[in-house]
Amino acid sequence: MVFPGDTNHHGTLFGGVALAHMDKIAFLVAARHGRAPFVTASSEKIDFAAPAHTGDIIEASGHVVRVGRSSIDIEVELIAEGTVSAERRLCTRGTFTLVAVKGPETRLPLPPVAALAAAADGRLRMVDIVFPTQTNHYGTLYGGDALKLMGKAAFIAATRFSRAVIVMAASDRIDFRSPIREGEMIETISEVQKAGRSSIRIGIELWAENLLTGERRHAATAAFTMVSVDEHGRPTPHHASVAQAVSAG
Template sequence: MTVPIPQAPAAPLQLIDMVFPGDTNHHGTLFGGVALAHMDKIAFLAAARHGRAPFVTASSEKIDFAAPAHRGEMIEATARVIRVGRSSLDVEVELIAEGTVNAERRLCTRGRFTLVAVKGPDTRLPLPPLQDTAPTDDGRLHMVDMVFPGETNHYGTLYGGDALKMMGKAAFIAATRCSRAVIVMAASHRIDFVSPVHEGEMIELISQVREIGRSSILTEVELWAENLLDGARRHAATATFTMVSVDDEGRAKPIDRDSAAQRLFTQRL
């Protein structure tokens, strides 16, 4: 007799990344394959978090690209579980491009992925049913990703340097969305690693702007690890970064503090 496991949080998951030159074609726009890889990854994370089982992608429906994502822009992939069967589920993924300074957002594509739970000792069927749960918004930026073998040391845990890279990216995105200016990292302050992050775990980066100065923004980032099979979460690290607005020559440039504070206030409503 199978016993359904408790329902996982139904809130959508977000993966946010930058479009770097190595991810673009000769037109300076994001490769379609890279976009699909981001969408498939966030679909897997949403499926695994819902079903608490190992999943594989079985299929995806036709995906039409409506608009490109350009080099230097942010891409935001949001996944929601929309159908659950006995051992399979469907995840809808929306991919949006966002200008870092002008804040222009446009839908690049939307897709539907079907994932199947792999039968084994870690799989309990049927999968938990969908539940209508309103997403919670605490005013902080939440981003998820996954730890792959190439990012781990000989102990099978995430390299400290890779953790810092992820946390620095989260700080950059939070500071950019607050200031809508060209942002660079000026300083990394005290960093405390309190728990290792293992290969195959999901990581959640939670960032929040703490202070807005004349040309700088102090941003705090928390790193959490989550076991996708049992849902256990651990606080892995906390770091604080000073991000600075710069002009075309790399010199500190004043931030419109009133507008930045208003954007920050709006995000926290």
């Protein structure tokens, strides 16, 4: 989500924030491919074709386009999406070159480019990485930051389903199963479990992945009730429920 703190004085996504998202995705793609520690070596010229506005959803995705002995090129796209309109526009695209840091955990040469295997189960998947500022004194992801990530995923899943103004009405249940360590990738998997006239129940799975070994753990499960509201903050039928009613009529 593009929040006011991420924007410039024009109310659009600050270019440095956009580049940070793209670099993070490039790192995650490289680490998942090579199972090694990587650093960014360079990026090609990046032209911004369209802005992302406050309140937009931004979607960054990347894939491997070249693999050398110790370097890898990742092409990253950044797409903005209107929360209610669903209008999507390409903001920018660029290629990042990352290099594997040589050490006992680095196996060279890097594996060759593999065919893309896209998940098509209809669930919303979002990834991030745990940095030191998000950890507690045990070096694991702070529970509040885990809740923040799951709440954001629930908001985006409900908004994409309803194309309405969405607020959180309740956190129904949260179970923490496994700690998530600094440097691990976190993935939220969201799906609509139930939809009423104005409410939507979203189920969330939180997974942790060790980027060097590929080991994955189911870290948490949560359920949130989200509600569509009007300009006065009162519950109102969301677009999906209206469409279902018209279809049924």
